[in-house]
Every structure is written in structure tokens, then in C-alpha cells.
Amino acid sequence: MLKIYNTLTKRKEEFIPKSDEVKMYTCGVTVYDDCHIGHGRSLYIFEIMRRYLKHLGFKVKFVRNITDVDDKIINKAREVSLKANISIIEAFDEVRKKYIDSYYKDLETLSIPPADIEPLATENIPYMIDFISGLISKGFAYEREGSVYFSVRKFPSYGKLSGKKIDDLLSGVRIDEDTLKSDTLDFALWKRAKPNEPYWDSPWGNGRPGWHIECSVMSQRYLDTETLDIHGGGLDLIFPHHENEIAQSEAFNGKIFSSYWIHHGLLTINGEKMAKSLGNFVTIKDAVKKYSSLTLKLFYLTAHYRSPLDFNEAKLSEVMSIKRRIKVALYQLRYFKDIYVKDFSYDNIKAIYKKFIDSMNDDFNMPLAFSSLFELMGEINTKSIKEERFFEEAKALLRLILDIFLLPSEVIIKDGAFGLKNSLGKIEEWERDINIEEIEEKIFQRKNLRMEKRFKEADEIRNELLVKGIVLEDLAGGQTRWYPK
Ligand SMILES: [Zn+2]
Numbered sequence: 001m002l003k004i005y006n007t008l009t010k011r012k013e014e015f016i017p018k019s020d021e022v023k024m025y026t027c028g029v030t031v032y033d034d035c036h037i038g039h040g041r042s043l044y045i046f047e048i049m050r051r052y053l054k055h056l057g058f059k060v061k062f063v064r065n066i067t068d069v070d071d072k073i074i075n076k077a078r079e080v081s082l083k084a085n086i087s088i089i090e091a092f093d094e095v096r097k098k099y100i101d102s103y104y105k106d107l108e109t110l111s112i113p114p115a116d117i118e119p120l121a122t123e124n125i126p127y128m129i130d131f132i133s134g135l136i137s138k139g140f141a142y143e144r145e146g147s148v149y150f151s152v153r154k155f156p157s158y159g160k161l162s163g164k165k166i167d168d169l170l171s172g173v174r175i176d177e178d179t180l181k182s183d184t185l186d187f188a189l190w191k192r193a194k195p196n197e198p199y200w201d202s203p204w205g206n207g208r209p210g211w212h213i214e215c216s217v218m219s220q221r222y223l224d225t226e227t228l229d230i231h232g233g234g235l236d237l238i239f240p241h242h243e244n245e246i247a248q249s250e251a252f253n254g255k256i257f258s259s260y261w262i263h264h265g266l267l268t269i270n271g272e273k274m275a276k277s278l279g280n281f282v283t284i285k286d287a288v289k290k291y292s293s294l295t296l297k298l299f300y301l302t303a304h305y306r307s308p309l310d311f312n313e314a315k316l317s318e319v320m321s322i323k324r325r326i327k328v329a330l331y332q333l334r335y336f337k338d339i340y341v342k343d344f345s346y347d348n349i350k351a352i353y354k355k356f357i358d359s360m361n362d363d364f365n366m367p368l369a370f371s372s373l374f375e376l377m378g379e380i381n382t383k384s385i386k387e388e389r390f391f392e393e394a395k396a397l398l399r400l401i402l403d404i405f406l407l408p409s410e411v412i413i414k415d416g417a418f419g420l421k422n423s424l425g426k427i428e429e430w431e432r433d434i435n436i437e438e439i440e441e442k443i444f445q446r447k448n449l450r451m452e453k454r455f456k457e458a459d460e461i462r463n464e465l466l467v468k469g470i471v472l473e474d475l476a477g478g479q480t481r482w483y484p485k
Contacts (some may be wrong), residue, residue: 001363002015002052003015003361003363004262004363005262006261007159007262008260011053011165012363014189017132017259018229018259019056021060022060022061022229023061023063023223023224023228023229023230024060024061024062024063024216024228024229024230024231024232025063025213025215025219025228025230025231026062026115026231026232026233026281027064027065027232027233027234028064028065028066028118029066029067030070030073031066031067031068031073031098031102032072032095032210033076033100034283035103036274036281036282036295037274037283037284037286037287038268038274039284039294040300041264043110044110044112044265044297044324045106045115045263045264045300045366046062046232046262047419048417048418048419049232049262052360052364056418058325060116061223063116063117063118063222064086064118064333065121065219066120066121067121067206067211068096068122069096069122069167069209069214071196073092073096074198076093077089077091077198080416081400088197088198089196089197089198099174106285107380110291111287112231117222119216119222120438124214124217124218125208125209125422126457127188127217128190128209128213129200129209131213131217131248131252132148132189132202134204134211134252135150135189135251140154140251143204144181145190145192145205146182146192146193147203148188148189148209149186150189150244150248150251152181152183152185152186152189153184154251155251158243159243160237161238162239162240171406187244189210189212189218190202190204190208190210190213191209191210192204193206206460211241212240212241212244212245212248214248215245216257219231224298226255227255227256227258227259228258229260230259230260230261230262231258232262233262233263233266233472234266235264240396245257251406265305265306265307267308267310268309269312271308271312282311288367292337295316295323297419297420298322299311299315301418302367304366304367306363318350323471326373327466352372352376356363356373357373366418369417378443381425383449439465441478443482446458451483461484465482469470470482
């Protein structure tokens with residue numbers, strides 16, 4: 001039974017979708033810059049959740065929007081228009097297209113498939129206008145000089161997601177430049193166009209939608225429901241973004257907007273918040289170029305999705321050694337029949353699979369679930385065959401586990417539970433890290449030296465490999481096994 005920590009109720013709850021198709025929405029990127037590794041974390045963990053839901057037998061419809069009209073994009077377009085001597089409207093189109101492309105390239109380099117639908121805000125403006133008109137006619141919104149605002153005080157449960165109280169908010173709120181609002185708490189649903197800005201025609205004149213309304217409209221439209229099963233995003237979106245999405249949607253429909261709210265922790269760099277101004281902004285492209293997409297994904301798997309995650313050199317070297325162990329175990333598996341036939345204790349393998357399921361069922365505990373893979377690798381590296389009768393059965397189960405963890409399978413989950421297969425690359429490429437042929441050649445030389453009783457030279461080979469992080473272990477019967485330190 002899957003339990004999910006629900007930000008709305010602040011506890012772990014059994015996951016029961018409203019129908020056999022799970023309707024899941026997460027807030028996508030705002031396209032005004034290249035995605036950074038914090039965005040990568042969000043893209044990755046929600047993809048793992050989608051895979052696991054499918055593994056449990058649910059159908060999943062996953063929608064993730066692209067915010068391609070927003071103040072940040074317009075500000076960027078303003079800079080570009082000055083530099084390139086083009087209009088802001090032309091620059092706006094250039095900026096959005098450039099960073100939409102950049103985002104899809106990032107998904108590709110990370111080997112993360114897109115959501116089932118990735119709608120653009122700019123394709124949905126008429127639906128947003130209808131939604132806003134509905135809020136006005138229901139008395140939850142009002143127009144002032146071409147802009148439309150949501151009346152926060154008309155929605156009594158405002159603050160239920162973030163735990164903020166309306167009156168506390170009022171004392172903390174800064175005096176807004178936007179003096180058209182009747183109440184400082186109110187937020188814009190529609191913003192009147194300023195001169196030279198991109199705009200759309202509406203009943204209130206030329207303007208553009210606010211950010212929050214984009215998500216309320218696109219989630220409900222593309223998931224074809226008023227109540228989503230799962231709405232997700234980063235912790236930083238809880239307030240005001242998700243709180244406002246709830247207010248708009250529930251005011252409009254009179255129904256719960258999302259049954260479960262999932263929020264992931266934020267990513268820091270050497271303990272600091274990532275920011276352009278601090279010069280510690282790491283894009284997905286730079287990180288993949290420097291460390292590989294596999295390293296980045298394994299890095300994401302080192303923390304629970306709700307925890308903060310710090311990107312630093314010590315952490316990365318830890319990840320590098322994890323990566324090496326996986327690669328060696330997989331390499332050995334390819335040859336396990338020819339080289340060292342292992343017996344994978346049937347009960348142990350069942351226990352490993354159970355640990356994977358139990359961990360994922362406990363609010364998607366990915367690091368714990370992933371650690372069961374290391375127990376499997378321990379089996380691969382240490383057990384030798386004892387009871388033939390278990391062999392075929394154990395091998396089948398082993399195959400299943402590898403399917404789940406790493407390898408593609410039609411019946412289970414393509415590309416494994418953690419989506420690592422495509423990031424693993426070809427075995428030949430692994431040899432850049434560990435030259436397996438060279439190791440085996442050295443083992444062969446050492447064996448010959450020992451047969452000739454040239455033990456000192458044989459020991460030199462052992463030490464040489466140890467310096468490279470490879471441990472040799474002599475087995476009864478004259479065979480030698482190797483594994484990374
Ligand atoms: Zn959103």
C-alpha cells in the first residue's frame with residue numbers, strides 16, 4: 001500500500017486515486033533561462049514517482065506545463081530587445097522559443113521522457129479568460145482599470161495549504177505598488193498590458209494572464225477533471241503559487257482542487273541557495289557535460305525527495321564510487337555464467353525486492369529503495385553457487401530485480417524504476433572509468449607469475465591494481481575475482 005506525505009494534511013496518507021487513472025500535474029519551468037540542476041531534481045523525482053505508480057499497476061496521466069508568459073520572460077525580452085535592437089514583442093517570442101528548446105534538450109540529455117502532455121500557457125489564453133470571467137461572475141474577482149484581481153477574503157479557507165492565516169499575512173505584507181487592488185492580499189488574475197509588451201485581447205482590454213491562473217486552467221483542462229489526484233512542485237511554490245491555485249480553482253468549482261499535494265525539497269550549492277547573482281548557478285547542461293547524466297541522477301537519489309540536497313565535491317565523489325560499483329556489478333553479471341557462476345540466494349533476493357517495494361511505498365523513499373540495489377550487488381559479488389536447484393529460479397528473480405532497477409523491460413517499467421539504463425551508456429564507455437580488459441589481463445599475468453613461483457612480481461601486480469582501486473580476491477580452486485575497493 002502506497003503512502004504519500006500530503007502537504008495539505010501534513011501527514012502520510014494512503015494513496016487512493018479517484019479512478020483507475022491517476023491524474024498528476026506538476027508545475028513546469030518558466031522559460032526565461034537555461035534550467036539549473038534544481039529543476040533537474042524536480043523533473044527526475046516526479047518521473048520516478050510516475051514510473052512507480054505504473055509499477056503498482058495504475059494508469060497515469062501526467063501533465064506538466066510550460067510557463068511561457070510571465071514577468072521574468074518579459075524582463076528578459078526587454079534586455080534582449082535593447083541588445084539586438086528589435087521590439088520587445090519580437091524578443092519575447094525569441095526568448096520563449098529559445099528556452100523551450102533548451103528545456104527539451106535538457107530532458108533529452110537527462111534521458112527523462114516528457115510528461116504525457118506539456119501544454120504552453122500561450123496556447124491556453126482563451127481558457128484562462130473564461131475561467132477569470134467565471135470568477136468575476138461568481139463574485140470572487142473584480143476588475144480595476146484593465147486588470148483583474150482575486151479577492152482573497154472571499155475565499156475563507158485561504159492559507160490551508162501553507163498554514164498561513166489571512167490576518168497574519170496582512171501584517172507581514174509589504175505595501176504593494178499596485179494600488180488598484182482593494183486589498184493588499186489580493187493577487188492578479190489578469191494584468192493590463194504596459195506599453196510595448198506582448199498582450200492578448202480580453203473583455204477587460206489588452207493584457208496577459210497572471211502566473212497562478214495558468215496552472216489552475218492547464219491542469220484541469222488537460223487532465224479533464226476538477227479534482228486532480230496529485231499536484232506537485234518544489235517547496236518554494238507552496239506559497240503563494242499553490243495557495244493561489246487552490247483559491248482560484250476551489251472558488252470556481254466548489255470542489256477540492258487536488259487530493260494529494262507533493263512538494264520536494266530544494267537544492268543548494270555548497271550550502272548556499274543557487275542564484276545568478278551569487279555566481280553559483282549550475283545548469284543541467286554544464287553538470288551533464290562535467291559529470292554525466294548518470295552521476296547527476298545518482299546524486300539526486302542520495303536524498304529523500306522531501307529533504308534538502310546539497311551539491312558539493314564531497315557528495316559528488318561519493319556518487320562517483322557508487323557509479324563505479326554499479327558498473328562493475330553489471331559488467332560481472334553479463335559474464336556471470338562464463339566467469340563465476342553465482343548463486344543468488346532465493347530468499348535474499350525476495351527480501352531485496354520486498355525492501356524496494358516497502359521503501360517506495362513509504363512516501364517514495366527512493367534512497368532506501370535504491371540501496372537495496374547495493375545488497376543485490378553484494379550478492380553478485382560474494383555468493384558462489386551452492387545449491388543448483390535454486391539457480392534457475394534465482395536467476396529469473398534476479399532478472400526481475402535488474403529490470404526494475406536498471407534494465408528495460410516490456411512487462412515492468414521501461415528503462416527501470418530509476419530511469420538509469422539510458423544514462424548508463426555502453427559497456428565500452430564504462431571502460432573509461434574501469435578498464436576491465438586490462439584488469440583481466442593483469443590477473444592472467446599474475447596467475448602465470450604465481451605458477452612460476454615469482455610471488456614478488458605477482459604481488460606487485462596486486463598492489464598496482466589496488467592503487468587503481470581494484471581489489472583481487474583469490475578463491476579456492478585457483479580462480480581470482482576482482483571488485484572495486
Ligand atoms: Zn503552477
